[in-house]
Amino acid sequence: MVQANILVVDDELFFRELYQEQLCAEGYQVEVCENGDDAITRIEQGGIDLVLTDMVMPGMDGLGVLKVVRSLPNPPEVILITGHASLESAIEALKNGARDYLVKPFDASELRHLVKTCLDQRRLLDENQQLKSQIRLFQSGQALSSLIDLELLLPQAVERLLRELGGGTG
Numbered sequence: 001m002v003q004a005n006i007l008v009v010d011d012e013l014f015f016r017e018l019y020q021e022q023l024c025a026e027g028y029q030v031e032v033c034e035n036g037d038d039a040i041t042r043i044e045q046g047g048i049d050l051v052l053t054d055m056v057m058p059g060m061d062g063l064g065v066l067k068v069v070r071s072l073p074n075p076p077e078v079i080l081i082t083g084h085a086s087l088e089s090a091i092e093a094l095k096n097g098a099r100d101y102l103v104k105p106f107d108a109s110e111l112r113h114l115v116k117t118c119l120d121q122r123r124l125l126d127e128n129q130q131l132k133s134q135i136r137l138f139q140s141g142q143a144l145s146s147l148i149d150l151e152l153l154l155p156q157a158v159e160r161l162l163r164e165l166g167g168g169t170g
Contacts, residue, residue: 004050007051011034017102019052021106023115049077050119068094078097079114080098082102082103082154
């Protein structure tokens, strides 16, 4: 199984190293950024499954990172971490698409559990999408196989192929 790629974003070196150490010990691939702008640049390159970001940072804060990430195609999951927790900030994070919210200080096992749960949910959602796509493809194949008239078969086959590929011309 391919291990998940996690991006840790925190302006404090201590926390970047702490998260990296904990997550590497679990076998995850971990990259770090010290600010939101660098994080967005890295995320846009692709290959990140989960972003752990501090809520309060100079420049682009964690909510800013979250909002940009959620606007990208196939965005990674985001967990916001803060030492300045309030009910309002938690609600704001979740309303903007954060998968979860973690309050400092926290137990290392809590971090590991939250990351594992988040990645498991993402994997299940991805598998569900893949299964739905396979079912649509199977149903299209069944519909095409029932056509006897060759003059109807070709236009139907092209239409279904374009729908599956998401294209508009062929």
